[in-house]
Each structure stands twice: as structure tokens, then as C-alpha cells.
Amino acid sequence: MMILFSYLIFPGFLFSACVGLIAGWIDRKVTARIQWRVGPPWYQNFVDIVKLLGKETVIPRGAAKLTFLFSPFLGLLSAALVATILGVTVRLPLTSFAGDLIVVVYLLIIPAISVIIGASSSRNPLASIGASREMKLVLGYELPFILSIIAVIIKSSGGIQLGSILNHQINFGSNLVSWSGALAFIAAIFCMQAKLCFVPFDMSEAEQEIMAGALIEYSGSALAMFKLTKAILLYTIPLLLVILFWGSNLAPLALIGKYIALLVVVILIKNTNPRLRIDQALRFFWGPVTALAVIAVILAIIGY
Amino acid sequence: MDLKLKALTKSIWVFHAATSPCNNCDIETLDLLTPRHDIERLGIVLVGSVRHADALLVTGVPNYKTKERLKKLYSQAPKPCLVVAIGGCACGRIIFQESYNSPCAVDEIIPVDVYIPGCPPKPEAITAGLVKLIKKVRGEK
Numbered sequence: 001m002m003i004l005f006s007y008l009i010f011p012g013f014l015f016s017a018c019v020g021l022i023a024g025w026i027d028r029k030v031t032a033r034i035q036w037r038v039g040p041p042w043y044q045n046f047v048d049i050v051k052l053l054g055k056e057t058v059i060p061r062g063a064a065k066l067t068f069l070f071s072p073f074l075g076l077l078s079a080a081l082v083a084t085i086l087g088v089t090v091r092l093p094l095t096s097f098a099g100d101l102i103v104v105v106y107l108l109i110i111p112a113i114s115v116i117i118g119a120s121s122s123r124n125p126l127a128s129i130g131a132s133r134e135m136k137l138v139l140g141y142e143l144p145f146i147l148s149i150i151a152v153i154i155k156s157s158g159g160i161q162l163g164s165i166l167n168h169q170i171n172f173g174s175n176l177v178s179w180s181g182a183l184a185f186i187a188a189i190f191c192m193q194a195k196l197c198f199v200p201f202d203m204s205e206a207e208q209e210i211m212a213g214a215l216i217e218y219s220g221s222a223l224a225m226f227k228l229t230k231a232i233l234l235y236t237i238p239l240l241l242v243i244l245f246w247g248s249n250l251a252p253l254a255l256i257g258k259y260i261a262l263l264v265v266v267i268l269i270k271n272t273n274p275r276l277r278i279d280q281a282l283r284f285f286w287g288p289v290t291a292l293a294v295i296a297v298i299l300a301i302i303g304y
Numbered sequence: 305m306d307l308k309l310k311a312l313t314k315s316i317w318v319f320h321a322a323t324s325p326c327n328n329c330d331i332e333t334l335d336l337l338t339p340r341h342d343i344e345r346l347g348i349v350l351v352g353s354v355r356h357a358d359a360l361l362v363t364g365v366p367n368y369k370t371k372e373r374l375k376k377l378y379s380q381a382p383k384p385c386l387v388v389a390i391g392g393c394a395c396g397r398i399i400f401q402e403s404y405n406s407p408c409a410v411d412e413i414i415p416v417d418v419y420i421p422g423c424p425p426k427p428e429a430i431t432a433g434l435v436k437l438i439k440k441v442r443g444e445k
Contacts, residue, residue: 028344037342044347047314051358054308056382058355211352219355219382 011087013080020231021045057220067121072225075114078107079232089162096163119214130213134204140285145191147293148184154300174248180299185245187293200273238262313438315347319357325364328424329391335427359386365393367405378414395419
């Protein structure tokens, strides 16, 4: 019962979706203010979701029906599960189970995979272009992301448990203030931008060139599922980075401040950069960012 | 009035369907999205795919080719889908009525909800038309 409650309501689905939608509003509002506009009201993203749930869901002719409708749920379920694991860990660090960091890393790839599956089953050429770009992007950012997490694991003396990483940081200070931690953090911020599918790494959903790319054939409640998944990820991934790198003080107010600081970084990167081509993004992730993460790992082994 | 329609009026995602216009109406429509007229404060966003659209903004006089495309676009859009005819051409074909390549007006192909006349209509006029559309969906006068 308690598990169901925490999955569906408090740190899980409902709570993370609400926080994510409000964070999405902050993103839209800040973007509007940067462009000297007024921007939408705070409830805009909630209204969008309610509207999409009330609309017709069109299934294109020739699409694989089951896969097409199932893949949005796949992404949403795994994103909500990550939100639950992280939320419970922040509240009660001692209840986390061994190896939950690995589970989180695996589950965070599933939303991207669900986008790829859904786009491939929709029988649209633009969607398949979007799917192939998403696939290449996943290959690109997973390597530096996992390397920077390995740096954190080495720093906290081999703990692959979120609770033990938090404990280590509470005892010895945040990972962020050491050299290796800082470098890994920078690499992880770029990976976070790509995981959230924001500019400059939004080539799988490039609105101007391939319409909505991977999501082009989705409408109604299936599209609402994808929007909710995006919202939950916008809450989850910054929270994961705070836990891994910046976890020395996780009192509620400090946690909110750190989350908003990371959100502002994401929004600023989003608003000051043009979209990269997929080959440029791949070169970027396998070149400088991976190099940064490798240096971080080496420094962590040496002990800096 | 139910929640579904209320949410629809608060977040209309528009799809720009240009059926062989002279581009003046398109430029005025895009003006709506610029910082000066900022239509996003009403929740109106331009989307790239017709599957995400709640409203079609139709500009221009349909000819034999775009007529079929417009019919197809309307059938592809998920219902409820609203249609806004922008400019004199889309409203009633003005000077192209007798033209050899103009088979019919927009409202003979798909049901139009709001007509915004003008050649081209100013962004203010388009905003006023969209507000009328919202009022019509809500059933207000």
C-alpha cells in the first residue's frame, strides 16, 4: 500500500508530474521574458495536458497499432519509477537498496527508447528520421553520462547505492567542490540537456525542419503521455544530478534552491544556443565531453 | 460547459495551412507570434504537425491542387478541430471568383468557424478574430 502510494502519488507520478509541469512553465515564461514577451499563465501546461487528454487519438493507417499506443506508457511508467526512487532516497536515504543507481541509469534510457519505438511504428518518413537521430543522440550522450557517474562512484569509495553516495557527501562535503567532481558535473550538465531533448540537442524533434520529428503522428492522449514524460524528466534528471554531485545539504529549502539553480542553467543553455546537426552533436559528445569525463574519472582515481 | 472545451479554449495549438496565398496573410499571421503581439499569452502556439493542431489557419484561395490537400489536412487533424479563414481570399475569393484556376472557396471544402476579412488583416484583427473564436466555442455572445 505504502509502495503504491509512493509510486502513484507522493514522490512518484502525481507529485513529479505537477512539479515538472510547473518547471516547464518556468521554462516557457523565462524564454518569453528573454524574448521581451509576456509569456503564458502558470497553469498553461496543465491546461495543455487536459486538452490533449480530451482530444481524439488518431492512429495512422498502416501503423503498428499496439506498439504505437503502448510506447508512450512505457516511457511514462519508467520515468515515474525513477522519480519515485529518487524521491524516496531524498526523504529517507537509508531505505535505498543496493545498486539502485544502476537501476536509475537504466530506467532513464527507457523514455528515449519509447520515443524511438513509437516513432518507428508510426509509418511516417519524418518520424523515422527523428527516431534515427534520437538513436544516435542516445549513443552519443550515454558514454559521457555513465563515465561521469563512474567518477562519482569512485569518489564515494565504490558505493553504487544512492543512499551511500548521499551519506558520503554529508560526511565529506559535496562531490562538486573537488576537481574531479566539478569536471564530471560539467559533462553531466551537457548530457542532461541532451536527455531532456532541449536546444541545442533537440534535433530529434526539430520543429522547423522535420515538423515535430519523432512525435509527428501522435495526437490526443498518446501525445499527452509523451508531454507528461518530458515533464517528469524535467523534474527527475536535475534532481539526480543534485543527489549525485551536490548532496551535502538536502534540507527542503536548499534542495529547492539547488533544483532551481540547475533549471536556470538548462534554460539559459536552451535560449542562447542554436540547434546542432546530429553529426556535430555526436562529435561534441564523443570528443570534448567524453574527454572531460575521462579526465574526471582519472582525477577521481588519483584522489583529487 | 465541460472541462474539455474549456481547456481547448485556453490552449489552442494552431497549424498554418497556406492554400496558395500571396504570402501577405502569412506574414501577418507570423506577426502574431512575434514579441510585439505575443499570442502565447493566450496559450496559442504554432505547431508543425497537423496531428497536434486544434485549429487550422487557412490563408489564400484554394486551387485544384491545394483543394485536395486542404480536404486531406482537415481529415488528418484530430477532432474537435476549428478552422479560421484569414484574409479576403480565404473568406470569399474576392477578385479570384471568376478565375480559371479557382474551383471553390474554403468554406465549400471544410466548415469554417471564424472569418477574418482584410487584405491582409492586421495582427490586431486576427487577435480579435481568435477571441471571437474562443467566445464562440464557449457559447458566449
